Amino acid sequence: MFTVASxxxxxxxxxxxxxxxxxxxxPLFRCNLACAGCGKIQYPDHVLDKRLTPEQCWAAAEECGAxxxxxxxxxxxxxxxxxxxxxxxxxxxxxxxxxxNAILLxxxxxxxxPSKYLTFSIHMDGLRGEHDLAVCRDGVYDVAVRAxxxxxxxxxxxxxxxxxxxxxxxxxxxxFFDAMMELGVEGMMISPxxxxxxxxxxxxxxxxxxxxxxxxxxxxxxxxxxxLFLDFLMGKVDYQCTPWGNPTYNIFGWQKPCYLLQDGxxxxxxxxxxxxxxxxxxxGRNEQCADCMVHCGYEASAVNDTFSTLRGFGRTVVxxxxxxxx
Numbered sequence: 001m002f003t004v005a006s007x008x009x010x011x012x013x014x015x016x017x018x019x020x021x022x023x024x025x026x027p028l029f030r031c032n033l034a035c036a037g038c039g040k041i042q043y044p045d046h047v048l049d050k051r052l053t054p055e056q057c058w059a060a061a062e063e064c065g066a067x068x069x070x071x072x073x074x075x076x077x078x079x080x081x082x083x084x085x086x087x088x089x090x091x092x093x094x095x096x097x098x099x100x101n102a103i104l105l106x107x108x109x110x111x112x113x114p115s116k117y118l119t120f121s122i123h124m125d126g127l128r129g130e131h132d133l134a135v136c137r138d139g140v141y142d143v144a145v146r147a148x149x150x151x152x153x154x155x156x157x158x159x160x161x162x163x164x165x166x167x168x169x170x171x172x173x174x175x176f177f178d179a180m181m182e183l184g185v186e187g188m189m190i191s192p193x194x195x196x197x198x199x200x201x202x203x204x205x206x207x208x209x210x211x212x213x214x215x216x217x218x219x220x221x222x223x224x225x226x227x228l229f230l231d232f233l234m235g236k237v238d239y240q241c242t243p244w245g246n247p248t249y250n251i252f253g254w255q256k257p258c259y260l261l262q263d264g265x266x267x268x269x270x271x272x273x274x275x276x277x278x279x280x281x282x283x284g285r286n287e288q289c290a291d292c293m294v295h296c297g298y299e300a301s302a303v304n305d306t307f308s309t310l311r312g313f314g315r316t317v318v319x320x321x322x323x324x325x326x
Contacts, residue, residue, distance in 0.1 A: 003095065007067045008307050018244045018273055020066040021300045024259045026250035027052040027085060031075040032103055035135050040074055048074075050251045054081050058088045060249040063269045070097045070121070070246075077104040083111040090117040097121040099161060101135065102144035105151065114155040121189070122148055124160045126168070127176045134163075145183065152184050159224045161189040166205045170212035177221050187224030191295040192233065194260050203291050207235035225295065227319030228302035228312065233293060237305075237315075241282040241289060245300020247272060257281045259296045261288055 004021065011019040029040040030048040041048070052060075061069050069089055076082050077100050089096050099121045112118065125134040128141040151158050160180050164173065180188055190213075192206045210233035223230060231237045243258040253265035254272040258281070266272045282289050282297075289297075305312035 003067050004303070005307070008303060012307060018278070020064050020245060020247050020269075021303060022068040022070050022246045022296075023061055023064045023066045024246050024248040024296065025052075025057055025060060025069050025071050026073060026248065027057055027071065027076060027079050027082070028251070029074045030078055031073055031101075032078060033075070033101055033135050033137060033140070047251070051079055051081075052249075052251055054085045054088055057085045058092065060269070061089055061092060061094055064247060064249070066094075066247075068095045068097065070099060072099040075101060075104070077108050083108075086112060086118060090115050093117060095119070097159070099123060101140065102147040103140065105144075105147040109151060109154055109156070112156070114157070116157070119157040119159055119186070120151050122158060122160050122185075123162075124176075124180065125162055125164075127172060127179065130168075130172065130176075148183050148185060158185045159187045159189060160185050161191075163191055163193045164209065164213075165193050166202070166209055168209055168213070170209065173213045174218075178218070181220050181222065187222045189224045189295065190230075190233075192293050194292060194294050203293060206291070206293055207233065210234050226299055226302040226306065226316070228305055228316055229295060229299045231315070231319065232298055232302060239298055239301035239305065241292065241297040242300040242304060243278060243281050243297055244273060244276075245303075246296040260292065260294060 008019075008021075028048075028051050029043055031038070031041050034041055071082075071085075076098055079085070082098075086096055086098060095117050097119050101123045102120075105120065105122075122144055123135075124141075124144060125131045131141040131144075132138050148158055148160075162176075177188060190210075192210070210230075214230055214234055228237060232239055241258075246259055247269065248255040248259045249269075253267050254269055255265055256263045256272060256276050257278065261281070266275060280286055283292070284290075306316040307313065
């Protein structure tokens with residue numbers, strides 16, 4: 001939190017209008033699951049066989065300059081050089097969130113060293129029934145729970161990331177939060193899914209679902225994200241998207257404009273920032289963005305609100321110290 005606050009304030013003092021908070025680094029698209037609705041595994045084999053090199057990953061992190069690097073996929077632990085990639089990013093003092101479905105995690109733990117800069121972010125979409133249904137394979141929830149326990153026992157930082165859709169049962173989700181806290185994870189990240197044709201999400205329904213999930217939060221729940229973003233999910237505050245806040249770099253280059261939309265690629269981060277017509281994206285500007293409330297577009301907006309106005313800062317302080325008072 002201190003690192004992010006210092007970074008954001010430094011950008012504002014320098015007058016930088018568009019700056020990244022989190023680099024979404026995708027070293028590969030191949031995965032060991034075939035989750036419903038995932039677009040990555042639909043690529044042909046010659047694309048799925050491609051990998052970013054460690055040098056490409058380190059160069060992207062340095063070029064971007066964001067203090068946090070999130071490594072989704074595909075499944076990053078499939079990458080044979082992932083331990084080296086992570087080691088290089090940690091040496092550069094980047095806070096790394098290695099996102100994994102945890103199927104391979106327990107057997108791969110010995111390839112990594114605990115560090116304050118490294119967090120395993122475990123993909124968990126609910127309790128056993130909901131999670132196994134979401135990943136289209138029975139038994140994955142139990143494998144992930146064992147891996148979380150193993151990682152924690154070896155001193156690793158562990159968080160969870162959860163994508164929820166409009167059919168989520170709020171009471172079951174609240175019980176899921178309890179279960180993750182009982183496991184001892186450091187924090188939870190939640191987000192609505194993106195509104196695809198096969199999984200439509202309307203904003204008003206999304207707000208209703210998250211309001212029911214997050215009302216009167218329990219004191220022992222810990223979320224690994226901006227409290228103002230949680231307020232946004234509940235409809236208590238509204239934001240415009242900040243698509244450059246979480247830029248994506250993958251085997252094709254820098255993805256325009258964001259992690260969710262593919263309107264072409266640029267070879268450099270500077271070209272991404274300077275050549276993208278950002279006014280074409282966001283709610284009210286693009287029909288593909290109409291119902292989007294995903295964290296990769298709006299978490300940065302919430303963080304910017306915290307450091308742009310006294311009101312935003314005050315709301316953040318209250319929400320952090322007294323979450324039940326929100």
